[in-house]
Amino acid sequence: MSRFELDTQALGPAALVTLRGELDMLATAELESALERLTDDVVALDLRGLLFMDSAGLRTILIARDRLSDEERRLVLVRGCQAVQRVFEITRSTERLEFVDAPEHVHH
Template structure:
């Protein structure tokens, strides 16, 4: 099993959270905790190094998007590998979430 890791770095007036490994039920608490500590108006999740995403990970992302939206903040996702993107496509979340191709495309 590939361990889950995340790093947070400033991206201008946004925060870039890079996800690595597998975002599954075992990793969701770590991601939730990291996102709750951020105060930036825009949070970008970089999925390019994510190898696996299950329904618990997807739920965590959707709940984060909803919470940020209620606070008039935004969640942006940097597209991941084909396997990760497939989860968003199969669940039709590509229509409900904001995706960009690279971190530098995140609008403030």
């Protein structure tokens, strides 16, 4: 099993949160905590380093999107591997989320 890790850095006017490993029920509290500390207008989650994401991870991302939207902020996702993207596709979450192909495509 691959441990979950995240790093946060400034990406111009946005915050880039790079996720690695497995975003599952055990990792969601760490992600929620990191997202709550950010005050940037745009928050980008780089999913390219994720090997796995379950429904708890998806739920955390959707809740973060709604919270940021309520605060007139944006959540942008950098597309992950096929297994991770499949979770978004089968739940039709792609209709509610904003995806880009690379962090440099995140615009303010």
